[in-house]
Amino acid sequence: METTRDLAIVLRSVRFEDRHRIVTALTERHGKISAMARNAVQSRRFGGCLEPFAASEWTFVSRPGSDLSRLDGAVIREDFPGLRADFTRVAVASLFCEFTIRLAPANEACPDLFKLLSNALAAVEELPDPSGSGPLVNSFLAKLMQWSGVQPHLHGCLECLAPLDAIAGIENDPDLACLVKDAGWICPRCRTTTVRHVRQTELGAANLIDVPASAMLDLYTGARIPIRQVRANSHATGRAHQTLSNFLTGLLAYHVPGFDRSELKSLRFLTQSSD
Ligand SMILES: [Zn+2]
Known part of the structure; x- marks a missing residue:
């Protein structure tokens, strides 16, 4: 001893x-x-x-x-x-x-x-x-993913490689079709022309999650700066960040070996309390 x-x-x-x-x-x-x-x-x-x-x-x-x-x-x-x-x-x-x-x-x-x-x-x-904790939660999840060695492809469309900042700059903040299995997203235009986006993973969880480009842009920034600076550098709405949380949790559950997929109690609470 x-x-x-x-x-x-x-x-x-x-x-x-x-x-x-x-x-x-x-x-x-x-x-x-x-x-x-x-x-x-x-x-x-x-x-x-x-x-x-x-x-x-x-x-x-x-x-x-x-x-x-x-x-x-x-x-x-x-x-x-x-x-x-x-x-x-x-x-x-x-x-x-x-x-x-x-x-x-x-x-x-x-x-x-x-x-x-x-x-x-x-x-x-x-x-x-x-109540503005969404960007912080998502930045934490992204940093956890980096720490676990999972490298999602977030800076451009998986199909046409259109860069995130170009799409996020379009009016009305279009949704990206985020794909858990592919660990990336496809842009609104490619979404209409490809069939790679199955709706569920073989585990029965959602594979396709719509996330506003503004939240993805916050994440892209947030993954690269210290977590204590994230709140001041985020712009998307709480609702946009909520959908992004669902995508990131899906990525962790699908791609990190041994991740316990049982429900996260605190996430359930945050889902109910957003907006
Ligand atoms: Zn595309």
Whole structure:
């Protein structure tokens, strides 16, 4: 048994029996970890360190052959109080944590993912108006995809290669036919002349999702700048970003090996609350 220290962001925290907590966290150098915090409920020796989204320095002990570590101590680094200020911020931050739980490797260093999550939580906290979280969610999903090695083809039509900015500049913000299986989109003109766009994947999920070009342009920008700058550099409507979220979630579910396709609770909430 070996005592380890690492920075950890709490992804999920559940009560175990009466007095304990089991906390799942993303750590910088050991990936996803679940740890038992004994007597956490009454003793308060962990302070706010076990709350969802809290970032702290953990001291923990892992046993060979066991998935559950033992949390011995935690010192708070950043508890993001503004994240808990309203329901929408909590839902967006929870969504980020749910995706991270599905994608993070266990017991493997993932400093880039750790940095992405920590910046994404800071960006949610900084949002001037939480109802405008769509661009942030989509930029997070795009960056997660980059981190997972999925490279969708977003800068031009899959058929005629017409560039995104040319189409997004057309009046009335035309829809792009986004194709999950092909990981790209086709322009309004090619849509009438090709038959590549089947409506469902073999998994039964939607393959073709209409997304306004303006949202795709936001995404194209958002994937290339730090996530904390995304809100100020986005222009499409909340509804446009909602359809884009559906496309990006479809891409992750279809193209990332091992992605758990069960429903994302926080995404359902955001779908209901948009507009
Ligand atoms: Zn085209």
